[in-house]
Amino acid sequence: MSRTDVVVIGGGQAGLAAGYHLRRLGLDFVILDAERAPGGAWQHTWDSLHLFSPAAFSSLPGRLMPPQPGETYPDAAHVVSYLTDYEQRYELPVHRRVRVAGVHRDGELLRVETDSATWLARAVISATGTWSRPFVPAVPGRTDFQGTQLHTVEYRGPRDFAGQKVIVVGGGNSGAQIASDLAYDTDLTWVTLREPRYLADDIDGRALFDHATARRRALDEGRSDTGGVASLGDIVAVPPVRAARDAGRLKAQPMFDQVTPSGVAWADGATAEADVIIWCTGFRPALSHLAPLGLRGPRGHIPTSGTQAIGEPRLHLLGYGDWTGPASATLIGVGRPAREAARGIAALLGAV
Structure with missing residues (x-):
């Protein structure tokens, strides 16, 4: 000891x-x-x-x-x-x-x-x-899916999924970056809980840190909550994300209601087939x-x-x-x- x-x-x-x-x-x-x-x-x-x-x-x-x-x-x-x-x-x-x-x-x-x-x-x-x-939400049917399921922590690059039908779940930075990575060589479906919110293209980590610090200072001094980084948006438009977005390759779908053995399904009857689901869910x-x-x-x-x-x-x-x-x-x-x-x-x- x-x-x-x-x-x-x-x-x-x-x-x-x-x-x-x-x-x-x-x-x-x-x-x-x-x-x-x-x-x-x-x-x-x-x-x-x-x-x-x-x-x-x-x-x-x-x-x-x-x-x-x-x-x-x-x-x-x-x-x-x-x-x-x-x-x-x-x-x-x-x-x-x-x-x-x-x-x-x-x-x-x-x-x-x-x-x-x-x-x-x-x-x-x-x-x-x-x-x-890693966190994966308890979506109905998730254990019935017959393809491959990964979390952000297991993803390495697009070469592993070329030509496959891939569903990326998550509207944060990880989801956007991995979706942009896969946007060119896979049949991609990007699913987000709400419409993606991109920060202005000129905002990077410096501004985010300053904003988070200002919020903490305001709260410590008893002033109103500025909303923190979340008030600016969810996704930092780093160059690969910006390129895929501007090329029209990052079109998000709303969150599905259940996972099926062959993909996912929405309450309105729409479905999407998938070989792989990647959970970028935090x-x-x-x-x-x-x-x-x-x-x-x-x-x-x-x-x-x-x-x-x-x-x-x-x-x-x-x-x-x-x-x-x-x-x-x-x-x-x-x-x-x-x-x-x-x-x-x-x-x-x-x-x-």
């Missing part, structure tokens, strides 16, 4: 940002990562995925992401290289491959049980993200390791004040979305809540 000041669970962008600030404050810590290699969820994304922002506006604290030659918006492989370099540059103590089974109260400490060792910590930062918890926070603490609130979230769990002040949650910091699930957005979490822990431990 090992002891440390802080255990960070998750070695992706949020965990690395936390490590950077913990190191600056002089705290003893470890980062436990379930992945085999650096890069977090970015090493598992589809081939054509690109960031929404230029490299300089997609950086973790302390180290600007270098531009990718020939690309305004870096691809996922470039992000993996950047995170790998970041981890090495700051000599962050990442332990792989370590799966955390549960976090328990143990007197004045928190006990972190893993598949390889047990850690006792004075505080814990959970930074496990959402990628490992994710849920990966929080099962925190179940022993009994902190879950509405919608599966753990109530927080900033990043600090209200029911357990020794626990901070980082990188799960706006409820743990404005735009905290993004590269550019995670730095500020990571700094707040580290400072909060340092104050709790009497290190500042």
Whole structure:
């Protein structure tokens, strides 16, 4: 059994940002990562995925992401290289491959049980993200479909589906990007819950981060809710999406009512045949390791004040979305809540 000041669970962008600030404050810590290699969820994304922002506006604290030659918006492989370099540059103590089974109260400490060792910590930062918890809605007939069903996490590229009838479900960024990827070489049906809402073509991740930050500031100051990023639209018109849209290849159909053995059907009797259904229907926070603490609130979230769990002040949650910091699930957005979490822990431990 090992002891440390802080255990960070998750070695992706949020965990690395936390490590950077913990190191600056002089705290003893470890980062436990379930992945085999650096890069977090970015090493598992589809081939054509690109960031929404230029490299300089997609950086973790302390180290600007270098531009990718020939690309305004870096691809996922470039992000993996950047995170790998970041981890090495700051000599962050990442332990792989370590799966955390549960976090328990143990007197004045928190006990972190893993598949390889047990850690006792004075505080814990959970930074496990959402990628490992894909969500697929319970649509009637889904288990009867005789073709192939995938979630975003399993999609790699259009070459696997050339010539096939493919239904892409989801009107967010993943759905739009994957639909645009498949719009040329497949018989594509794109299905969305509501009419796709594209952000203005000149809006990218920089503007989204600024808008999310302004909303959080307004709420903290008791002013009216600006609506956040969702008020601007659902889909960032990155170049491949813009090209497919402008070519008339991204024509969304309303959400179907049931899945059939050979495709999908709508209440008005319309049907669509499919070889493949790709569910781009989002994710849920990966929080099962925190179940022993009994902190879950509405919608599966753990109530927080900033990043600090209200029911357990020794626990901070980082990188799960706006409820743990404005735009905290993004590269550019995670730095500020990571700094707040580290400072909060340092104050709790009497290190500042």
